Amino acid sequence: MSSPAGFQPVHRESTSSLITRALREGIMNGRLPAGAQLSEAGLAAEFGVSRGPLREAMQRLVQEGLVRSELNRGLFVKELDEAEIRDLYLTRTAIETAAAYTLAHSARASEGAQRLRERAAAMAEAVAAGDLNALADADFAFHEELVSLSGSPRLHRVHETLMVETRMCMTALQETYFDPEDQVAEHSRIAEAIAAGDDEGLRREIEEHMQEALDRLVRAGHQG
Amino acid sequence: MSSPAGFQPVHRESTSSLITRALREGIMNGRLPAGAQLSEAGLAAEFGVSRGPLREAMQRLVQEGLVRSELNRGLFVKELDEAEIRDLYLTRTAIETAAAYTLAHSARASEGAQRLRERAAAMAEAVAAGDLNALADADFAFHEELVSLSGSPRLHRVHETLMVETRMCMTALQETYFDPEDQVAEHSRIAEAIAAGDDEGLRREIEEHMQEALDRLVRAGHQG
DNA sequence: CATCTCCGGATTGTTGACAATCTTCACAGG
DNA sequence: CCTGTGAAGATTGTCAACAATCCGGAGATG
Structure with missing residues (x-):
């Protein structure tokens, strides 16, 4: 088994990555409309995870620029003028x-x-x-x-x-x-x-x- | 005070945002060289915060593509061939x-x-x-x-x-x-x-x- | 010698609880 | 009527402990 060929490394995805994609989907199709607040407790309950992984996913969206962060207030879907x-x-x-x-x-x-x-x-x-x-x-x-x-x-x-x-x-x-x-x-x-x-x-x-x-x-x- | 002018909303930055910038800096100047693992415990201790905010910052870097994530194994500074x-x-x-x-x-x-x-x-x-x-x-x-x-x-x-x-x-x-x-x-x-x-x-x-x-x-x- | 199994240590992933902050409302005072 | 005060409720920010996974080596087995 020293010269294997043709296999790619298995691709396992992290929880925050999965949630990020789901949230992106929600933003696309309007389920999370522009200006809406992303409630940590609510979304965490929907996804069936705790707030930790959910917050990590939301930080990704912030980095992408799809979501705007207001300190101690929450995250909001960015509105496009x-x-x-x-x-x-x-x-x-x-x-x-x-x-x-x-x-x-x-x-x-x-x-x-x-x-x-x-x-x-x-x-x-x-x-x-x-x-x-x-x-x-x-x-x-x-x-x-x-x-x-x-x-x-x-x-x-x-x-x-x-x-x-x-x-x-x-x-x-x-x-x-x-x-x-x-x-x-x-x-x-x-x-x-x-x-x-x-x-x-x-x-x-x-x-x-x-x-x-x-x-x-x-x-x-x-x-x- | 109904027609104010000239003031911008105060800009307060979240902890994860600050840490993200510091990590970016470290990647730029080689303190975090390509291929190096980002140790959660170690970095959290250096920044003086718990692993929570640090992980949020690291997820931002993953989204940016500066860091590659291996599930259950850790995060590594991306190597550029x-x-x-x-x-x-x-x-x-x-x-x-x-x-x-x-x-x-x-x-x-x-x-x-x-x-x-x-x-x-x-x-x-x-x-x-x-x-x-x-x-x-x-x-x-x-x-x-x-x-x-x-x-x-x-x-x-x-x-x-x-x-x-x-x-x-x-x-x-x-x-x-x-x-x-x-x-x-x-x-x-x-x-x-x-x-x-x-x-x-x-x-x-x-x-x-x-x-x-x-x-x-x-x-x-x-x-x- | 090669392989398999098992274990200990270390690291990551996740959770629930606690602290800090914001918002809202009622209410008193000028 | 407008302003300031304060408390209740809700939400976010942070933390430390727990669970799950990975990695290395020791030892047994063929």
Whole structure:
């Protein structure tokens, strides 16, 4: 047994890590709405653990910036005003552009582009089925796949937080897709720019895509 | 007292936040070298607190990616191999490029460029004095200022972690500046590109600057 | 010699209790 | 009416003890 191969170290997760993910999920889907206080006793009871591990998980969320801490008062889900939403999309643009660049210049560029085409196709199916919820899921899956394919652990970690914030926004504003067909087309163009290795086009497509998504969100915020 | 103005909410910091910063500092300057285990009992005794707040601080570092957690075994300062260092600089390039862009297109572009010129001048002074340690400090101060001036809380938060990792690398590899004069010149060119609003030049200067810094680090890693 | 078992010591994970702080409300005084 | 006081209740911050797990070596067994 001296030259083993093919096995990865078993991945066991700590309690605080599990709770962190559950809380992130709650923030995304609006079960923990913006501005809400995270009650230690209440949440600990729900998760069936004591306050210790729960506090550790909440400190992770503070570090992520999803939660704001007020000393001796409690932790509150961060509220995103317009300036924050703009900053969110500024950062998303930076991260996803870098990820797309890296992918486009990597050996797996064409394979990656294919994977993204499939994600875009899934979006098209959702549109055809008239399922706007599935469209939103496929939309997020596309962007997560894009960053995953870059192979960068740092871009991936940062992006994960940004996606939670994006979903939180969309949930809060009940935003719906104005022109679903165009949504699919924008994503397809990004995939094709990666396949073609078109740096300038890639940057332009992502920039425009983000700008439009941001405008939609800001408009929805002004109306809602 | 109904229309007060000019006061900001008092900023009190939690214990875990203070400890987090102290630990980050330790990772940067090599007091907690890569691969070292963070002993809960030992560190708690040093800080004069119980293990509770200390564990909360350590979970923040896990979320930041500065520390790796092995279940029931402990927390260890993350070790950076060549692939990780490349990823670090990839991410730094993404963040700092976005920050520079934002600053260059903002109303405070010229003011910001001036601040950066002053930082570059401080680097030049360090070089003239032959103080390579002060040069390193001024170098980091330039990049921190650049991201701060962007006004983006997200870019700033991410960048903070990246700077810790960068310093950790340089400390571990005992890297020294090969051509200090050129270092100053590279930074000056970035400041001038911001002042001129030269997007393309800005991207090129930052890209080259990062690439050279990365190459230096990788070479130092191969030799050390 | 290699392997298995078991044990002691050390470290981490978790818990419940205690101390400190904040919030809310009622109430007295100017 | 506005301000200040004080106590009750609830929540957060901290701690020390307990349980679970891991690591090392001693010793037995084949």
